[in-house]
Amino acid sequence: MPASLIRHRHPAQRRAVPLLPFAVLAAIGLPYAANAYALGFATTILITAIGVVGFNVLTGWTGLVSLGYAGFFAVGAYTQGVLATRFGWPLLATLPAAAIVAAAVSVLVGAPSLRLRGLYLAITTLAFSAIISHVILLAKPLTGGSRGLSVARPSVLGVPLRSDAAIFWLCAAGLVLAVWLAGNIRRSYLGRAFFAVRDAETAAGVLGVNVIRAKLLAFALSSAITGFAGALFALHQRYLNVENFELLLSIEAVSILIVGGIGSVAGVIAGTVFMVLLPEMARLAVNAIGGPLAEMAGGQEIRGVMYGLVIILFLRFAPGGLIDFWTRGRAWLRRWPRTG
């Protein structure tokens, strides 16, 4: 990359540029190197990261505490599933449609929630998720109701996306797109308006920020990205059931934000990798320790305890999240010869 071009980029982008070739190589090579299980995990990480990048726009940047993540994710997933399976829409139409439908639904939820903040907004969005679950169950001819919906894997420009590797690459491209979009929004007027609303809503209004517009756009953009992630989830899983979109999914999104670092896109990705891999790491640790620990309920309950413990430890000792570790570590390294 020529130095002249690097100079015009945002500092965060400049730091990321040297890593890009490695990331691209890893994304291309992983399906050839990893088994299907590892590839499945990697795909789950990518989809979760896309969803939480979207969630971060609403909760991390605009300060609107939402528990509706599962609902918007479900809207995207079912839009993909229904349009592809029932109506045979091509992927290039279903993916944008999933984002648009999720955004449109979010405006319906966002509009009456404009005067709500904090816990009140959280409960409203939680109620929205419950409504979405019931709508899915009621719309049986389209969604399959409680039986669920098998999702067809479509073709892109005549090339069928049958393999797990193809889905992985699609999700990797989706994450790049989501991060690029989020990064650009963050640096735009709109992004600054989101932060202003989060930090001092009244002051933002006095300074000319259209607070209502900013909040609605935060809802719409956040949900569009989350809905897009839901569509990828549908393609990855190939079967949708309302049980996949329960409250736990929203709690997981909040946990990833906290562990990664609220407001940071890089933190979201770090938090996603950490939280998705944590149960598996805990399983390996329990199995390695063996003995009575592994015997106790097959080590399963211990895994759950470790999962919860890590979240509590982060909340107590590292509220800035993983990204804060990275920032402080880098600062310490920069000063290292002097500080010893």
Add this chain to the structure above:
Amino acid sequence: MRRFLPAVLAVALATGAHAQGVTDTEIKIGGSTALTGPGALVGIAHDLGEKIATAEINAAGGINGRKVVRVFEDDGYVPARTVTSVRKLLDVDKVLAITASSGTASTLAALPMMEEQGVPALQTAAPNTVMFSPMHKTLFVVGRAYGPGTTDFVKFLAARKPGAKFLAIVQDDDYGDDVQSGYEKAIGDLKLTTVGVLRYKRGQKDFAAEVLKAKQLGATVIVSGGIIAENVTIAKEARRVGLEAEIAMLWSGRLPQTIDLMGEAGNGIIAADYVGDFDEGPGKALFEKARAYLTPEELTKLNRYSLTGYVGARLLFDAIGRCGREVTRACVVAKLETTSNLDMAGLTSPISFTPDSRISDLKLRYTILDWSKKAWVPIN
């Protein structure tokens, strides 16, 4: 390449070219159920049933000299986690067959993957119509389908209590649909008197309204189409409001643990099931045998789902055994679909499948809860 083919085949045969999950000394099978969370009552019991069957066959020398090794994963009854678990079982643990997946949604979620790889799979805990209709080539369902099972049960109840006024309380999902269709078929077939079908939302905790409605409508037999907690709540609520109706429920709630949960309110409840109990007959003999393979703590966790797990494992072992030394997934599927009257030593009626059917419709047996004995007593 054609020149080398005979040599490659010769080397493969000499070194023993086996299907995935099969070596000269071992056969690896796997399952994914809820070992944590509310579903663990079912999942752990199922796991223990398979553990007994595996220990038993290994003690008898294995299957054609090969020891059976089991890998079990916890999916917490979450379909998305079942997909991950089954993917691990197939691609990392390299199992030959899948013996369990939590429930209907979990099985359907993992099904595309299992079908693509031709993996023989069993479902013994949730004999839902959607599992076998339309037929899935590699998925075999052991049990009595909910719909026909409910029809049989209602007809049995009608014979037991002529002139009864029936009412059904069913869940608003596919399970409830099956129960309702079976109920309505029995009512239509025998021209019985029904005072209604009440549907409740999945996850509902309070059944006061439904029970009061049943009382108001004068129901004398209530077919309670809940799963576990729902049946307990309906029974307790009925006793609380003084409803004298006979309460009947399907097998999903027929657990030793529900006896304690229902307390005296459960006395006289009638249940239908396609497996027996651990405290009488063939089940008792199996329990005695299980003492050698399970810890005292594990023995307390046994319930009807242990019997379904045990029966499923025995069925799979039989099919693998009939493949001889050349065990492949295709062979196991072929042997499973030609299983005919496989004797289960009285734990269930004999098991059969055909190339056109993937449900082994087992005979139902009926029990009544005797609170004084804290046991399900067979009804002749």
